[in-house]
Amino acid sequence: MKMAQRKGSQLLYVSSAHEQFFRGLVHGARSLGFEHCCYMIGVPVEGEGWRHVMMSNLPWAWRERYSRKGFHAIDPTVQHARQASRALVWSADQFNAAPLRELRRGLRGIGYNHGWSQPLRDVDGRFGLLTLARGETPVGADELREKSQTLRWFAQAAHAVLFRTLLARCQDGILGHLTVREIDILRMAADGRTALEIAAAMGVTERTATFHISNAIEKLGAANKAHAVACAMRLGLLD
Amino acid sequence: MKMAQRKGSQLLYVSSAHEQFFRGLVHGARSLGFEHCCYMIGVPVEGEGWRHVMMSNLPWAWRERYSRKGFHAIDPTVQHARQASRALVWSADQFNAAPLRELRRGLRGIGYNHGWSQPLRDVDGRFGLLTLARGETPVGADELREKSQTLRWFAQAAHAVLFRTLLARCQDGILGHLTVREIDILRMAADGRTALEIAAAMGVTERTATFHISNAIEKLGAANKAHAVACAMRLGLLD
DNA sequence: CGCCCCCCTGTCAATCCTTGCAGTTAAATT
DNA sequence: AATTTAACTGCAAGGATTGACAGGGGGGCG
Incomplete structure (x- = not known):
């Protein structure tokens, strides 16, 4: 029994309500001083490693490239989200290891230099990861103290609303489509x-x-x- | 078959995750300049009118009084939420009709004078209503223009996360407890x-x-x- | 044109679900 | 002490579900 992905099938469950919710989230992120916003989920698949689906306001070209190159396999924020549940504050400058070079260049190219990533994990090993990022200023300690509560709440809200939908989109490739x-x-x-x-x-x-x-x-x-x-x-x- | 409310039974579904979420919402409301925050749902019950459950950071004494006096039956924001789906900006000063006197006095007593109420309705006539309010300054047009998108998103997030839980709490009195x-x-x-x-x-x-x-x-x-x-x-x- | 997928239909047997009936026991409430 | 409640058990009849076997018709695609 094969469950290969099919081309022509429509994705029935892609609802615009979630897109709208995400636009609101982007707006909230902006008002906190982050122009980029990315919510991603990861699902463990036996034998196959991991599957990821993301929702972001990043350029389509970058999303496509990220997925094609398999950056999620080496992305330090994703690595972190697999294990930890506390937020990670990062700068692309820190991505020095050789395999990360290309990722770092890409991130710089889209002005995704400094960010804050909050993971959220569930019992089955699946995780969600909300990242807010910007081009210029690193995230400072003062700013963090001031905004961390709001940031955490954003992550919680995003997770509560978007996780199920993205999971459906993710399982879709695994389970095959329901007619x-x-x-x-x-x-x-x-x-x-x-x-x-x-x-x-x-x-x-x-x-x-x-x-x-x-x-x-x-x-x-x-x-x-x-x-x-x-x-x-x-x-x-x-x- | 009677389904009266019982005292000793534990409410299994009252999860602290939602309380935590609500605290985050309160924090967000504060950063928008509103110290009070109230999410309420309303469910039509045949023969019985309406049932309401709320989650707020208002004083317990007021919640109890609001519920005992049946204020939800006359509260203009609730009336509005039953029919409309656009946000309502209000001031307690507008509550002039005779039956609203006591409500107005009460609202003033807790510094709940000026507010913004966003209803959200579903197909079965149930509605959710997020109200942010404060004591001093009325909500101006400029402020509204600036914050309305964030406010709407707050309402959406609150609705998405809290509605089901409150509905369960609400149905509980109707359906009786599951063991x-x-x-x-x-x-x-x-x-x-x-x-x-x-x-x-x-x-x-x-x-x-x-x-x-x-x-x-x-x-x-x-x-x-x-x-x-x-x-x-x-x-x-x-x- | 062949291939695949979706939608549709049939029969039959094993299993599961649902709903009657009629109880016992332990614990909590009044 | 009397009452109520949750949890538990037995039997039996009738309906619903599930799986396996065996197909037809139509549309999209290479």
Whole structure:
């Protein structure tokens, strides 16, 4: 059973509400004196290492390059987020090791020189990482004392709102896509309807309803309908 | 079947993570120049009108009084939130109508004179309402222009993080409490385990597991297990 | 045109869920 | 001391779910 990524499929769960939320976050970051803002999540995948998805106001070219070059594998802020849960204040100048050269050049190129990165970890080893950064002034001790509480809260808010969505986007490559029909039916199942009722509501046979349900169960790696509903909700597919 | 509120029962879902989040919000409100911060949700209940739950940094005495006197029934900001979705800028001075006298006096007493209230509504008629307020200076047009985006984002963040929890706290009085056992079992059901597996994991009979499940289904007003799991997740009982 | 995917349908058997019935026990509340 | 509640157990009938086998029709893509 292969779960390779497909091209033409639309990403149903990419909601503009989260984009809007992120724009608000960017605005808040600006008012704190950081022009760049990046929220990233990391998910451990057995055999494959890590998967990352990010949401940022950085140039598309840079995001593409970051992903293509696999910078997340060497990025010190990401390394830090894997283990620690305290914030990291950094400057690109510190990225001296040979493998980091190219990353440092890239960061300088986009004015991403000095920053503050707050990790947030969950029980399954997944983590979220909010980074605010700017081009010119390093983050000083005084500034940190003054803003750290707000910064932490920003991270908490970003994590609370964006994590699930990005996780869904991340799992997507792993799990394969749920079809429109499958999501429709899962939504009705979550509302307590039986296969027969769903079939009636959708104008198909009971058999067809159960067919879509079992496909959804298989794609989500669930054990049964209740589990599939829970998985889908956790992934934010039924909002 | 009565669902009266009981005293001794613990509220399992009151998590300190949300309290912490709210403290961050209060801090953010302060940095915007508002010392008071109140997030409230309203839920329509058939035959009973409305139920409200709030989270605020106001004095406990005032919260108690607000609730006892039923101020939420006449509070203009709440009235506004029921219908509109745009923000309301208000001053307590405007609360001139006779029934509002006592409310106005109370608000003045706690230095809650000038404020900004952003409603957020959902499809089921429920609403959330974030109010930031202060004692002295009215909210001016310039200030509003400057801060409105941040304010809206605060409301969005508060809503995204706090709504579910408060809803659970609100439904609690309506639905009656789920017992520890029922929540345990729902959690395992959400992980895809059958009644037999749950029973084995908990060291009880299959009959007992099904017994708890059906109780949970009844208390949540669900149609079946999948629905109950979905309800519990939406209420934030399974996080 | 072939290939793949999505959507649709059928049957059948094993298993699971749901809901009746009727209890016991321990602990907390009144 | 009486009452209420949570947790627990048994039996049984009927409905719902799940999985496996076996297909047809339509659309996109190379």
